[in-house]
Amino acid sequence: MIGIGEGRSGLRWLVLALPCAVLISFFAVPNVLLLSASFMRSEASVLIDEFTLDNYQDILSGALFRGAMLRTVIVGLGVGALDVLIAFPLAYFLVRTQSRWKGLLIALSLAPLLASVIVRTYGWYVILNRSGAINQTLQGLGMIDQPLALMPSTGAIIIGLAHALLPYAVLTLMTALSAISPNLELAAMTLGASRWRTFVHVVLPLSLPGLIGGFVLCFSIAISAYATPAILGGPATQTVATLIYTFMMNLLDWAVGSALAAVLIAASLLLLYLASKLGSQRTAL
Amino acid sequence: MSLARRAAGPWRALRWTVAVIYLFMFGPILITAAVSFNASNRSQFPPQGFSLRWWGNALSEEWLEPVLFSLQLAGATAALCVLLGAPLAFILTRQRFRGREVLVALTLGPLMLPALVTGVGLLQFFQYMGLRDYIGFPSLLAGHVVISLPFAVRTIAISLHGLPPNLELAAMSLGAGRARALWEIVVPLAKSGIIAGAVFAFVHSFTDVNLSIFLAAPGQIPVTVKIMGFLEFGFAPTLAAVSVITLIVPLTVVGIMQWLFGLGDFIYGDARG
Numbered sequence: 001m002i003g004i005g006e007g008r009s010g011l012r013w014l015v016l017a018l019p020c021a022v023l024i025s026f027f028a029v030p031n032v033l034l035l036s037a038s039f040m041r042s043e044a045s046v047l048i049d050e051f052t053l054d055n056y057q058d059i060l061s062g063a064l065f066r067g068a069m070l071r072t073v074i075v076g077l078g079v080g081a082l083d084v085l086i087a088f089p090l091a092y093f094l095v096r097t098q099s100r101w102k103g104l105l106i107a108l109s110l111a112p113l114l115a116s117v118i119v120r121t122y123g124w125y126v127i128l129n130r131s132g133a134i135n136q137t138l139q140g141l142g143m144i145d146q147p148l149a150l151m152p153s154t155g156a157i158i159i160g161l162a163h164a165l166l167p168y169a170v171l172t173l174m175t176a177l178s179a180i181s182p183n184l185e186l187a188a189m190t191l192g193a194s195r196w197r198t199f200v201h202v203v204l205p206l207s208l209p210g211l212i213g214g215f216v217l218c219f220s221i222a223i224s225a226y227a228t229p230a231i232l233g234g235p236a237t238q239t240v241a242t243l244i245y246t247f248m249m250n251l252l253d254w255a256v257g258s259a260l261a262a263v264l265i266a267a268s269l270l271l272l273y274l275a276s277k278l279g280s281q282r283t284a285l
Numbered sequence: 286m287s288l289a290r291r292a293a294g295p296w297r298a299l300r301w302t303v304a305v306i307y308l309f310m311f312g313p314i315l316i317t318a319a320v321s322f323n324a325s326n327r328s329q330f331p332p333q334g335f336s337l338r339w340w341g342n343a344l345s346e347e348w349l350e351p352v353l354f355s356l357q358l359a360g361a362t363a364a365l366c367v368l369l370g371a372p373l374a375f376i377l378t379r380q381r382f383r384g385r386e387v388l389v390a391l392t393l394g395p396l397m398l399p400a401l402v403t404g405v406g407l408l409q410f411f412q413y414m415g416l417r418d419y420i421g422f423p424s425l426l427a428g429h430v431v432i433s434l435p436f437a438v439r440t441i442a443i444s445l446h447g448l449p450p451n452l453e454l455a456a457m458s459l460g461a462g463r464a465r466a467l468w469e470i471v472v473p474l475a476k477s478g479i480i481a482g483a484v485f486a487f488v489h490s491f492t493d494v495n496l497s498i499f500l501a502a503p504g505q506i507p508v509t510v511k512i513m514g515f516l517e518f519g520f521a522p523t524l525a526a527v528s529v530i531t532l533i534v535p536l537t538v539v540g541i542m543q544w545l546f547g548l549g550d551f552i553y554g555d556a557r558g
Contacts, residue, residue: 012376016388019369023391023434026427030406031398037409086306093303112310114535116492116509119528123313125520126320126330133316133330163313195295224399227494227509231516241401245498248405261405268398 031265038262042255055259065243069263071154072223072240078158079165080219084211086162087169092203094170095177106174113167121231124160125151128232152234160228165221169214176210177203209278216275224264240264314532321526328520343526351508352530358422358507359490362429363437366486367479369430370437374482375471377438378445396435403432404496411500421502428500429490436489437482444478445471480546488535 038055041048059065094106112120127133128150135147150156180203188198226241233242240260247257316330321343324334342348373392377385395403411417411424448471456466472479494509501510508531512524 012380012382015372016376019373019434020388020391022369022427022430023394026407026410027395027403027431028391030403030410033409033413034402034406086309089299089302090306093299108307109310112314114488114492114539115314115532116528117494118509118512119317119532120313122320122328122520122525122528123316126316126328126525127313129328129520131327131329136329163309166310220399224401225495226401226498227513230513241399241495244401244405248408248499254409257405258409261402264399264402268402272397 034258034261035265037254038258040255042253047254055255058256059259059263064238065260068238068240068243071237074154075157075161075229075239076219076223079161079222080215082158082162083166083169083218084173084215087166087173087214088207088211091170091173091177095174096182109170110167112164117164117225117227118231120164121160121228124156124163124232128156128159151232152237154233154237156232157229157237157239160232161222161225162218164225164228165218168217168221172214172217173207173210176207176213180206212278213275216271216278220268220271223267317525318529320522321529323522323525326522328522328525339522339526342523343530348508348511348523348527348530351506351511352527352534354422354505355491355507355509355531356534358425358429359487361426362433362490363483363487365426365430366433366437367441367483370434370482370486371441371472371475371479373434374438374441374445375467378442379450392438393435395432400428400432400493400496401499404428404499407431407496408499420500421505424500425497425505425507428496429493432493432496433486433489436485440482440485441475441478444475444481448474477546480542484539484542487538491535492531 037047039051039053041050041052041054059069090109094102094109097105099105125132129135130147130149132150134150135144138144139147184202184206185198188202189195193201223239224241225239226245229237229239229242230245233239238246240263244257244260244264247253247260251257319332320328320330321339322335322337323329323332323339324336325332373388377389377392407424407428408420411420416424452470452474453466456470457463461469492509493507494513497507497510498513501507506514508527512527512531515521515524
């Protein structure tokens with residue numbers, strides 16, 4: 001017997017024609033254009049049809065670019081580490097709890113994804129700025145005379161992004177942890193291991209793929225995030241994403257902007273490859 | 286010491302840790318909400334006095350227009366994602382064929398590459414194809430559909446995974462044509478997955494910043510991009526109120542859909558997939 005659409009590959013491709021056309025013209029072709037622009041020369045904000053590697057040479061040697069790339073990697077590492085660290089206890093609790101609020105608690109832990117990253121970052125501005133909540137409190141307590149310059153800074157960017165991306169780490173870790181049978185922990189504890197020892201020798205090794213997956217996911221979203229570094233950072237704390245915006249929209253130097261974007265593409269592909277090598281899986285299809 | 290007693294202490298500590306984590310998660314969002322009712326004209330916390338002034342500003346035409354624009358954009362994105370995503374999901378879950386891997390890569394590609402990069406690429410695409418006049422709603426719609434499609438396809442695919450193909454086959458062996466089997470059997474059974482896919486696409490579109498900043502045009506600006514633009518000039522409490530509005534819209538949509546159709550399983554299911 002033949003299922004719907006099976007055996008008739010003509011019909012199949014007819015059905016797929018529209019989605020494919022959309023993905024090719026609005027995803028594949030733009031990315032190819034971007035890559036080719038990164039090898040062109042830009043003169044007075046117009047791209048010249050002439051092959052050159054100058055853009056890449058510029059972004060690999062210029063202090064501004066190298067600083068931004070270094071900061072972006074630091075932000076990615078910081079956000080990934082912080083998120084995995086915070087998400088682990090939460091995910092473990094959500095998977096193992098027998099509370100009747102379990103469903104609600106899970107929904108709550110993912111709810112921040114419904115808020116635009118701007119809503120979530122605005123709160124950090126209110127907390128961290130010169131006359132913000134932290135400085136007001138510390139000054140009120142007489143612990144400092146001058147307000148602390150908490151932002152713009154790389155640290156503020158890391159905290160803001162870690163906060164924004166936490167649900168992704170929670171999701172990834174919950175998936176990994178729910179695959180570990182509670183019986184394994186019970187067995188270890190029945191044999192005399194303490195909760196802590198059980199955790200270090202049983203739970204942690206088994207959840208390693210989830211930890212790596214969560215870290216890589218948060219890292220890769222963090223290095224290409226624009227809004228949070230733009231709000232909590234400043235001219236002195238540019239990341240690759242904010243530089244791309246500056247070059248594309250303010251300086252209209254599309255060649256350099258494209259080369260920077262190509263670096264982000266390369267980084268994303270590399271991370272994807274690493275994640276698949278390290279055994280974390282995230283695809284449904 | 287008994288097993289139960291050995292386990293109880295650390296578990297209590299874990300519960301406290303979790304409470305602190307929830308505070309970390311929701312603190313900044315609640316602070317933004319609190320600031321919007323602030324009487325002082327700076328974004329201060331704790332708020333000084335109570336005022337609805339900023340909400341008056343936020344609900345003026347200047348801000349309602351971009352909110353409405355974002356709503357239309359997200360609605361159109363959700364509809365197109367279902368129309369394009371449902372056939373993709375069906376064929377990818379039910380069939381094995383040559384070129385399938387390429388199709389999967391093409392479908393999930395926008396999820397793998399940063400939305401920011403897709404935005405930069407689309408800006409160049411519209412510029413070089415002589416479509417400069419279409420930068421604005423059309424370019425934003427194209428971009429939002431592309432970056433939201435993977436979410437819709439995955440969610441719909443999950444609901445199709447749970448449906449035995451025998452159901453369609455039974456309908457067809459009883460004489461229904463392919464189209465009728467699809468429309469009367471598969472679509473109704475996969476309904477909650479399809480609706481969840483539309484909701485994810487809507488939310489993803491409504492909250493996007495990274496792609497939209499490159500594709501907006503004067504008068505055609507999503508609310509998130511407009512907020513970003515104003516933040517350069519300072520953090521007026523009006524922006525806090527507008528931010529809260531951008532939170533209320535997706536919450537309402539998800540709430541209504543949850544109430545009507547029950548999406549609960551998919552929110553978790555999408556992640557597990």
